[in-house]
């Protein structure tokens with residue numbers, strides 16, 4: 357019997373901290389040896405000329421999520437994880453969303469059913485708390501936490517999800533008690549409502565006005581409010597999908613006060629702008645870019661790059677939230693033509709996250725390859741209790757590896773992607789850097805765009821307490 361199931365030979369291994377020429381020996385789905393030369397494997401992969409990176413960890417994806425009675429999400433766990441793997445991501449953290457008036461525990465059971473036997477790569481769940489009743493706060497959350505869902509997300513906007521300030525404080529208090537990490541969608545509900553009504557009153561109903569209904573100050577105000585609540589409770593929080601300088605300033609201010617406030621940003625905030633929402637001459641095609649917070653402008657891109665470089669941001673996630681474009685269950689829902697407020701919120705991006713950050717970041721000299729690995733894999737695993745099993749290349753870690761060609765030039769196009777959506781917001785976007793092979797738990801998941809993993813290959817991940825949260 358061969359000593360190794362797999363050897364990856366001749367590549368340059370890049371982790372968050374080091375860049376080393378070495379071979380990798382894999383057995384039983386895990387990395388068991390790093391050495392100058394490894395021979396005697398059942399299968400050898402020649403990685404010469406390529407970079408060998410930890411598989412991406414995408415800690416913010418929405419799959420098969422209920423999105424209202426007439427809207428259907430474009431990806432379930434099968435197509436969503438297939439697309440993830442094709443894009444070099446080997447672990448996803450998806451959301452299990454509580455419907456108001458229902459048990460959170462039942463919701464999580466339902467998401468387990470949606471994912472089991474479907475996922476091609478490993479996955480975990482964050483909980484979305486939309487109805488923090490006493491039984492949810494005192495019984496369900498602690499039990500689910502013990503089952504390995506050690507983070508939950510709260511929303512400060514959206515009719516079906518918004519929590520008021522008292523509810524936010526109550527959820528934060530539970531997070532403090534359980535040492536859970538709370539993720540916050542920080543946009544101010546009432547201000548958005550006010551601006552939406554005003555814009556509609558002026559006949560400004562095209563998708564573009566979605567961006568004007570949620571300017572940066574809406575995000576800045578909610579970010580500040582979330583930080584104040586977190587300070588009161590003395591609990592760490594993660595501000596997700598930060599779009600520009602104004603919320604970043606609040607986060608830096610909080611850190612200056614010694615508060616544990618973490619932050620995430622996404623590809624849309626370094627590569628799309630509000631002008632994309634104009635579509636063709638302010639028509640409904642701008643709906644392809646409707647997401648919240650909306651993409652901003654070039655000055656915001658520059659601010660985000662500053663934050664990616666200086667440690668303001670720990671994670672770079674996709675916020676993959678896929679809807680069809682040309683479908684009455686998607687962006688072209690009949691009511692969407694009457695106002696931007698009915699356009700389903702979210703864009704697909706699970707498959708293009710790494711390429712966009714590499715191309716705009718590493719290839720253009722803004723960040724190093726090691727920083728890229730930290731932002732796309734290592735920090736996610738650390739933040740959400742999966743490290744060092746996930747997010748790095750080390751003896752004992754799962755053999756989740758992507759072979760990366762840093763020089764390969766490609767153009768992102770819908771017809772080469774594997775996701776369920778019928779469009780990509782990055783159609784025609786040229787990138788340098790592309791995943792050549794994705795290995796998930798020691799198995800070749802994807803090679804040159806061809807997917808070998810099968811539904812059910814991915815397993816549910818019970819996560820530990822986040823070390824960023826764990827009390828000293």
Ligand SMILES: [Zn+2]
Nearest residue numbers: 541596597648
């Ligand atoms: Zn969100």
